[in-house]
Amino acid sequence: MKEKQAKDAVVNHSRVGLHRDASSPVRWIMPHLNVEALARQIGEWLHEGTVSAHHPAHLLQFASVDHNTGPQLRTVVLRSSEPAAHWVRFHTDIRSPKVEEVRRQPRVALLGYDPNLRLQVRMDAIAAVHHKDSLAKQGWERTPPHSRASYASKRVPGEALKQDVVHHAHAPIHDLEDPAYNNYAVIHCAIEVIDLLELDSDGHRRGTLVRAGGEWCWQPVAP
Numbered sequence: 001m002k003e004k005q006a007k008d009a010v011v012n013h014s015r016v017g018l019h020r021d022a023s024s025p026v027r028w029i030m031p032h033l034n035v036e037a038l039a040r041q042i043g044e045w046l047h048e049g050t051v052s053a054h055h056p057a058h059l060l061q062f063a064s065v066d067h068n069t070g071p072q073l074r075t076v077v078l079r080s081s082e083p084a085a086h087w088v089r090f091h092t093d094i095r096s097p098k099v100e101e102v103r104r105q106p107r108v109a110l111l112g113y114d115p116n117l118r119l120q121v122r123m124d125a126i127a128a129v130h131h132k133d134s135l136a137k138q139g140w141e142r143t144p145p146h147s148r149a150s151y152a153s154k155r156v157p158g159e160a161l162k163q164d165v166v167h168h169a170h171a172p173i174h175d176l177e178d179p180a181y182n183n184y185a186v187i188h189c190a191i192e193v194i195d196l197l198e199l200d201s202d203g204h205r206r207g208t209l210v211r212a213g214g215e216w217c218w219q220p221v222a223p
């Protein structure tokens with residue numbers, strides 16, 4: 001039904017998209033531009049998060065479902081993305097609980113907020129874990145030696161400790177064959193739905209981009 005509504009909406013609102021100028025500082029969601037352009041702009045907003053640690057999309061919240069069907073939420077660093085294809089990736093420890101959660105239930109969610117644009121970007125995605133495959137190898141090669149070091153811990157993430165311990169950073173890892181690689185994984189998230197909420201003193205705007213059959217459809221939604 002949601003998909004049908006979104007398809008109908010795209011006929012009526014075939015031109016929806018972005019508009020930002022000096023007189024109107026934040027107008028992401030306007031009913032006279034292009035749906036694909038809007039989706040692309042969100043893809044680029046995400047990509048900027050992989051390029052600059054200061055960009056609001058650099059840190060996103062990633063939600064999965066645990067074995068009790070409860071939500072689990074945590075911050076992750078966006079490492080790579082493809083603006084046109086709308087996928088994002090982050091790195092993780094294969095031993096961390098989120099890996100098992102994603103394998104069990106690949107439907108996940110990601111959340112970002114850009115305070116400059118006053119824009120909330122809420123995404124549904126399908127996640128896949130890459131471990132010791134060509135994609136993981138490529139990610140490992142591109143990971144700086146000091147970041148590779150965080151996969152060298154003998155402790156399993158989330159493991160209960162007998163006492164508080166300060167974990168000193170492991171030395172940077174330059175050797176690509178280091179055993180720490182065995183603990184390293186990439187989580188690839190293919191984005192399927194993007195719910196946009198733009199806060200504006202003239203009135204908030206909200207709408208949902210839904211990917212259906214390779215195309216993005218737009219459904220305006222009450223904020």
Ligand SMILES: Cc1cc2nc3c(=O)[nH]c(=O)nc-3n(C[C@H](O)[C@H](O)[C@H](O)COP(=O)(O)O)c2cc1C
Pocket residue numbers: 059072073074075076077078090091092093096097098099157158
């Ligand atoms: C700023 C920040 C960035 C983080 N980035 C990542 C990350 O990219 N990958 C990751 O697995 N955990 C990252 N973490 C740690 C997670 O938020 C989380 O605590 C950890 O991965 C354990 O999650 P889990 O027990 O749900 O698997 C980050 C934490 C913070 C505070």
